[in-house]
Amino acid sequence: MTLEQLSIFIAVAEREHLTNGAAAVGLTPSAASAAIKALENQYGVRLFDRVGRRIxxxxxxxxxxxxxxxxxASVREAEGLLSELGGLRTGRxxxxxxxxxxxxxxxxRLLRFCELHPGISxxxxxxxxxxxxxxxxSGRAELGFIEGTIDEPALASLPVHTDELAVVMSARAGHIASRTTPARLHELNWVMREPGSGTRAEFEAALAAIGVDCRTLPVALTLPTNEAVLSAVRGSSCAAALSRLAISPFVASGELAMLDIALAPRQFTILRHKERRLSAAALEFERLCRERD
Incomplete structure (x- = not known):
């Protein structure tokens, strides 16, 4: 059994999807399938059932x-200790x-960290x-970064940046945007991020704060990435809520128009496990993120 096989198995198991799990660890589905099959054959145990098109x-x-x-998780902690002993000259x-x-x-920030510590993978x-x-x-990541906050007893969180959501439409629909108020948001068609995304959750919370029930919004399409949402909105008369970081180039170029809807700011947050000791590399990256902000 290898650490690579463990990582592949965990990624596929958490998603119960071979293709998505393989993508998460940077492999092709066939390579991930072969690694899992080798693990099953080595120990004579079946780890997954194939049920229709699902696993x-x-x-x-x-x-x-x-x-x-x-x-x-134990391996990551051991790697972290060696990294500390090496004075950030090596590690992961x-x-x-x-x-x-x-x-x-x-x-x-990642680029800056890599420039300062080239020996850290x-x-x-x-x-x-x-x-x-x-x-x-699960220990697959030592640090996590999310939009907003979560209530998870196993994790500690640290705010590192304040972000703003903005509601946008194609500039071609500017006549609609100019007369839209919070009370009329339900008259627009919306392109949304998927449930489980920070952008979706924070937008729904921001709407609730100004007295708008998100369930009244007609959702024309739900998409899994910011880039897909931006493409859909730029080519339609739909509205979307996205980070100002994502929309700013398109607002500046005149492709998108911002609606005059004030939404509460949100936090970018670092997550760490409460019961695991952070490696020197993780502590240094956390410090760098706070400092440069």
């Missing part, structure tokens, strides 16, 4: 998932971040809030 964990698979997570830092942070806020994945939380709980 499901067997009872043995569910039991093994708990131990696999614990083992991988695993991070997972929700999409807005991953695409618009974190890259410059950085594993970086994006997801949504739900997947980031699970990654930190």
């Amino acid at each position: 499901e964990l067997t009872r043995a698979g569910r039991l093994f998932l708990t131990e696999a997570r614990r083992t991988l 830092l695993d991070i997972e971040a929700s999409q807005t942070i991953a695409n618009y806020w974190l890259p410059t 950085v594993g970086f994945r994006d997801g949504n809030t739900a997947s980031v939380v699970q990654a930190v709980i």
Whole structure:
């Protein structure tokens, strides 16, 4: 059994989806399938059942998932200790971040960290809030970055940046945008991020704060990335709520128009496991994120 096999198994098991799990660890579905099959053959145990087009964990698979997570977390802690002993000359830092942070806020900070500590290998994945939380709980990621806050007893959180959501439409629909008030938001068609994303959850909370029930909004389309939402809105008369970090180039170019809807600011938050000691690399990256903000 190898650590790579454990990582592949955990990624596929948490998603119960071979293609998505393989993508999470940077492999093709066939390579991930071969690794899991080798693990099953080596120990003579079946970890997944194929049910129609889906895969499901067997009872043995569910039991093994708990131990696999614990083992991988212990390995990360051992790597962190060696990193400290090496004075940040070597080691590994695993991070997972929700999409807005991953695409618009974190890259410059990651680059700065790599410039300062070239011997540290950085594993970086994006997801949504739900997947980031699970990654930190399982030990797959030492640090997680999400939009907003969560109530998870196993995790500690630290706010590192204040962001703003804005409601936008195509500039071609500017005549609609100019006369839209909070009370008339339900008259618009909406393109939304998927349930489980920080952007979706924070938008719904911001609407509630100004007395708008999100259930009254007609949702024309739900999409899994900010970029997909931006493309849909730019080519339609629909509205969307996205981070100012994501929309600013399109507002500046005149492609998108912002509605005069005041939404409460939200926090970008770092997550860590309460019971696991952070490696020197994780502590240094956390410090860098706070400092540069």
